[in-house]
Amino acid sequence: MNLAAHAPILAIAVPLLGGFALPLWGKIHPSLRNLWLALVASLTAALTGFVAVQVLTTGVQVYTLGASSPGETLSPGGFPIRIVLTVDALSAFMGAIATLLAVVAFTYAWRYLEEEEGKTLALTLGTLLWAGMLGMAFTGDLFNLFVFFEVTSIAACGLIGYRTWTSRGPEAAFKTMVMYTVGGLFVLLAIALLYGEYGALNLAYLARLIQGTTVDRIALGLLLGGFLMKVGAVPLHMWAPDAYGEAPAQAVILLVANTQTSLYALFRILFTLYGGVADPAIGWLVVGLGMLTLVVAALMAVVQMDLGRLVAFGAVSQIGYMLLGVGVGLTVISSQPAFGLVAIQGGIFHMLNDAVAIGLLFLAVGAVEKATGNRDLGNLGGLGHDLGWTTGFFLVGSLALAGIPPLNGFASKLMIYESSFALSPILAALAILASILLLAVFVRAFQGAFLGPRLASPKPVPTAMLVAMGVLALGVLALGLFPELVVRHLVEPAAKALWEGREAYLRAVLGG
Amino acid sequence: MSVVVRTIARILAPVILVFGGYVILHGHLTPGGGFQGGAVAASAVALVLVAFGAPAVKRLKAPFSVLEDLGGVAFVVLGFLGLGFTFFANSLAGMGSLFGTPVPPGPNPGYLNTAGTLPLMNWAVGLKVIGGLGTVLVLFGLVGRDDDR
């Protein structure tokens, strides 16, 4: 039995098994449950890392479920009928982001969640959400994309609203669930349209067949709408600040990863599935939505008085930068591949940078809430006297988010500014303005919450939470100081997988 | 509920449970399977809930949630069984042991001891659905009572 070949499915199956078994261990004893979770998490992290290394060294990995060997993607008729996992550099990149945030979230949750307030439930849902995200990243056919989409939706909404003794959590969860479900149904309808037209569900097979007919265009519109609902792009963003603001901190960073996984799925659809009939108009649409998102969300962040919601709007605006980068890439890639590649690299690099920086901010907000029981900027102040580490982490996170060199946000935003400037200077100007606005917002929040005279005596932040934040802060610094290294070894292969690697992706599944 | 409903529920609930079990057990031979059978069996819980009120099913909550977790674990473990070939590969079919009888071609009366891991997976899914739906029904039944926490 060659375990190396099974790594992609094991990376999904292990957290799934871990999630189902977690409550059983929890019924016996909480420390057994923690031990089990640590085991599952480290095994999954090792597997995802292994898959990523394999993909980066040997190319696209294919895994067929239920066949007599993992590479047997086609049935005797030359038609892909089984469930196929296809992992290319972008999938591996996405899986790595999800895994990084999940491991940090569980480290943080160890001391952040209280035992009597549904900790077992939260950890179970978190593990299942992780499995769903890895599934979305690794899957090679459309229907499983939908299934894992819904797995992540249900687990994410459970995480937002499981604290039923509060009234705001369930309300945010209901709103989010409505958006996620309608988005999921749009995706399903699009899949049904494509299935009815071509009789296949395999992404690579469909990508070969796709003609760009009217039905395909309707399906693309539905897919765009569905995934954008889950991504939280303006004007479909109404759930995002509520969900980010009301969920417990360790769940929020899983939600950030979940949002990015949907973004990944959107890129997969736009480039791999519809790459053969790529249309610059779609690129302009994505650019427009990205601009709208980053400007509106930055403006909304200005008026927030709640620290959690303020960071939440910052998170929504970052989605705009990713859409902008990749949208610019989609617009120009067929005419100027080199220029398009830089734009896509910017967008994809920003996914990693955003995951690290916004994750750090949300964890810092969670630490503040845990220490003071309060998140209202009007009542906070002078936390810097007592919470030294948290203060530093918040500062690092906000500067990185605003794109101040030498932190990581600058590296990717520069790529996005450069490429969008080449497309249209107005885009770059607006994007830079939104960044400056965000900087102002975060400086105000930092000054309000952490500087000034001491207003209250907060409880100390547990070490496990500080360690979790420290990992992300180190990530912010490392990505900011050595962007060249990361871009060359991780981001560039991932960006190339979208366009130049499309043929390799198709060949890995279909042969020939 | 009235005595008529209670009496009929007493008679029907076991029958519905048995039928649910039948649908799960024959999932690989006839229309149906884990989810359908589990949903049928869970409807027995709904019937008892309607006829006798929430207190009658309240103590089932803990066993149901254990059942649900066990079903999920069993399903993934069955997937791991196929790892000799690939995940979810049907490694038991045609091997002669449990559910391993090879099926002769042509019309047949329905040989139960066939299909390898499929019947086992049906049972795993069935347990999960009974547990999950049962928990949902019991929790909804308890809504609005003082003891709903």
Place this chain on the structure above:
Amino acid sequence: MIGNTPFVVCMILVALGLWALLSRRNLIKIVIGIKIIENGVNLFLVATGYVQDGIVPIYTYAPPDATMVLPTPQALTLTSIVIGLATTALMLAFAVVIHRHKKTLDGRKVTELSG
């Protein structure tokens, strides 16, 4: 000879559901609207699998010229029904919790979160 009738019906169902979703304020009715969309989509999925004079694909002594139905759409529909069950249960559970806190199901009155 049923032509495009199922597809038209599906689209009517989806449109009705969307209308319910957008025009109603009661949380339960919003859930019902989502269920109507979902049923429309499921019907669409099943309808794509329809084959004129098709036979069941498990018949081992089928005549060589028989047209068999591909079972995939039915499997997909079943999966989506199962998922729909889970999402509906979750949404209703949240509605119940919201009602317990606010004593109302009116979407306009329960809103604490905005802006």
